[in-house]
Amino acid sequence: MNEEEIKQTVIRLLKNIAPDMNPEELQPDDSIRQTLGIDSFDSLQFVVAMDEAFGIDTPEEDYGKIQTMKSLLEYIKSRMRK
Amino acid sequence: MVEYRMPSLGADMEAGFLREWRVKPGDHINRGDIIAEVETQKGIIEIEVFDEGIIGELLLKIDDKVPVGTLMTHILTESEAKTGMKVGEKEEEKVPPKEAEIEEKEAKVAGEAATPPPAIPTPPPIPVHRIRASPLAKRIAAERGIDISLIKGSGPEGAITRKDVEEAVTTQPRPLSEQASYDAAQQPTPEKSTTDTMRMAIAAAVSRSNREIPHYYLQTKVDMSLALAWLTDTNKQRSVKDRLLPVVLYVKATARALEEVPDMNAWWDNGLQRKKDIHIGFVVSLRTGGIIAPAIHDANKKSTDELMKDLSDLIPRARAMRLRSSELVDSTITVTSLGDNTVETMFGVIYPPQVALVGFGGIKEEPWAENGMVGAKPVLTISLSADHRATDGSTGSRFLTELKKYLNQPELL
CATH class of the missing domain: 4.10.320.10 (E3-binding domain)
Known part of the structure; x- marks a missing residue:
C-alpha cells in the first residue's frame, strides 16, 4: 500500500465515522478530531476500524501520535513496516 | 385483551406518523418486541410493546398521523385469538380520542400546511412499480x-x-x-427539515423546563489521577474494541451515587416520585446540530463492560435517529459529558419530568492543593442542575460527594 492508498483508506474510514463531514479537505496539520468534530467515542471506533483495515495494533498510549493527518499517515506506515 | 395505544415519547412530543408495521394480525409477540415504526421530531422511533400475546387487527394505516394515546391495535390472549374474537368496531368508535379526531380533521383540512415536514428530506422518486416494499x-x-x-x-x-x-x-x-x-x-442536508424539527423539539422541552423548574446548581472538582490510571491499566489488557472510555466511569459512578441518594433519581409529577430503576439519559450530540438523550437502562446493575457495549449500540443509533420508544421516555436522570478539549463546566437544563442533570466537563490539568502541597493534576469538574421543588442543596451536595467518592475508587465501580 503506498501513501496515497493509505490516505484514501483513512479518508474512507473517517467518512464512515463522520458521514456528514469532509475528511478529504483536511490539511496535513489540522487536528482531525477538532476539524471533523469527532468525540472520544468516534475516535475509538476509528482506531478499531483503522487497526482492522491496516492489520496493525494501536495501543492507547499512541493515541497522541495520531492527531493530525500527517502524523496519522506516518504512524500507520511505521506500524505496517513492523 | 389489552388495548395498545401510541405511547408518549417525551414531554415535547404530541404526535408522530406511522411509517411501518413490523407485525401483522395473528403474530405472537413478547414483551419488548417492536411492533411499529413511527416518525417523530426525534427520528424514526421503534415502538415497543410491554405485553405478551397475539396481535389483533391493525387499526392504523401507513402514513396515518398518530397522536399520543391513539389505539393502534389489540394484544389478544391465545384463547381470544383462537375463538377468532373480532377486534371490534365498537372499540374503534371510541378511539382515537376526541382531541385526536379534531387534530386529524384539522390536519386534513389544512392539508400540507398542518403536516410537519418529514424528518428526512424527500428525495426524487425512483420508480418502484410492482415491487412490494414498505x-x-x-x-x-x-x-x-x-x-x-x-x-x-x-x-x-x-x-x-x-x-x-x-x-x-x-x-x-x-x-x-x-x-x-x-x-x-x-452531506448535511440542504433542506432544513431534520435540524429544524429537532430544534423545535428541543426548544419546546427546554422552554418548558425553564418555565416550570426552579433550578439550582452545584459544582465540585475531582482529581482524576486514580480513575485515569485505573482506566489505562484496564485498557492495556484489552483489544482496541474492548477499551473503556472515561465516560463509562461517569455513567456508572452516577448510577452508584443515585443508589445512595435516591431523591435525585426521580420524576416530578405533582410531587416527588422516586424511581426504583436507574435509567440514565445519556446526551448524544448530533453533528448536524441538536441533541438526543436515550436511556441506558438499569445502569446501576451493569458492569463497566456492559455499559460500554450499551453506549456503542446507543450512540450510533441515536445519531442515525433510530431509537426505541422506551429509550426516549424511561430516563430517570440525564448525564451529559462534554468530552476532552472542551470547556470545564456546564450547567444544564433539566429534561422534565426528571429532577436532575449531571454535567461532566473536559478533564484539564490544574494546580491541585492537597496536604499542604500543590501539584498539577488532571481535574474533572462535575456540575449538578437540580429541581428545587424536588430536592434541596444539601441533598444535591450529598449526591455530588458520593459521585466523587466513586470516581476516586474506580475499582468499586
Whole structure:
C-alpha cells in the first residue's frame, strides 16, 4: 500500500465515522478530531476500524501520535513496516 | 385483551406518523418486541410493546398521523385469538380520542400546511412499480440511491422492509458515477427539515423546563489521577474494541451515587416520585446540530463492560435517529459529558419530568492543593442542575460527594 492508498483508506474510514463531514479537505496539520468534530467515542471506533483495515495494533498510549493527518499517515506506515 | 395505544415519547412530543408495521394480525409477540415504526421530531422511533400475546387487527394505516394515546391495535390472549374474537368496531368508535379526531380533521383540512415536514428530506422518486416494499423502505432506498428492484424482501409475502434496504446499502455495489450522488446524500442536508424539527423539539422541552423548574446548581472538582490510571491499566489488557472510555466511569459512578441518594433519581409529577430503576439519559450530540438523550437502562446493575457495549449500540443509533420508544421516555436522570478539549463546566437544563442533570466537563490539568502541597493534576469538574421543588442543596451536595467518592475508587465501580 503506498501513501496515497493509505490516505484514501483513512479518508474512507473517517467518512464512515463522520458521514456528514469532509475528511478529504483536511490539511496535513489540522487536528482531525477538532476539524471533523469527532468525540472520544468516534475516535475509538476509528482506531478499531483503522487497526482492522491496516492489520496493525494501536495501543492507547499512541493515541497522541495520531492527531493530525500527517502524523496519522506516518504512524500507520511505521506500524505496517513492523 | 389489552388495548395498545401510541405511547408518549417525551414531554415535547404530541404526535408522530406511522411509517411501518413490523407485525401483522395473528403474530405472537413478547414483551419488548417492536411492533411499529413511527416518525417523530426525534427520528424514526421503534415502538415497543410491554405485553405478551397475539396481535389483533391493525387499526392504523401507513402514513396515518398518530397522536399520543391513539389505539393502534389489540394484544389478544391465545384463547381470544383462537375463538377468532373480532377486534371490534365498537372499540374503534371510541378511539382515537376526541382531541385526536379534531387534530386529524384539522390536519386534513389544512392539508400540507398542518403536516410537519418529514424528518428526512424527500428525495426524487425512483420508480418502484410492482415491487412490494414498505413506504419507509422505498424512501430509504431512494435516499441512498439503492435500486430497490435488486433487493430480496424478507417481509410478509416477500415485501421489502427497511432492514432489507439497510442491508443492501452495505452490500449492493454502486457504479462509480453513483458514488458522487451517494456521498452527496451523506452531506448535511440542504433542506432544513431534520435540524429544524429537532430544534423545535428541543426548544419546546427546554422552554418548558425553564418555565416550570426552579433550578439550582452545584459544582465540585475531582482529581482524576486514580480513575485515569485505573482506566489505562484496564485498557492495556484489552483489544482496541474492548477499551473503556472515561465516560463509562461517569455513567456508572452516577448510577452508584443515585443508589445512595435516591431523591435525585426521580420524576416530578405533582410531587416527588422516586424511581426504583436507574435509567440514565445519556446526551448524544448530533453533528448536524441538536441533541438526543436515550436511556441506558438499569445502569446501576451493569458492569463497566456492559455499559460500554450499551453506549456503542446507543450512540450510533441515536445519531442515525433510530431509537426505541422506551429509550426516549424511561430516563430517570440525564448525564451529559462534554468530552476532552472542551470547556470545564456546564450547567444544564433539566429534561422534565426528571429532577436532575449531571454535567461532566473536559478533564484539564490544574494546580491541585492537597496536604499542604500543590501539584498539577488532571481535574474533572462535575456540575449538578437540580429541581428545587424536588430536592434541596444539601441533598444535591450529598449526591455530588458520593459521585466523587466513586470516581476516586474506580475499582468499586
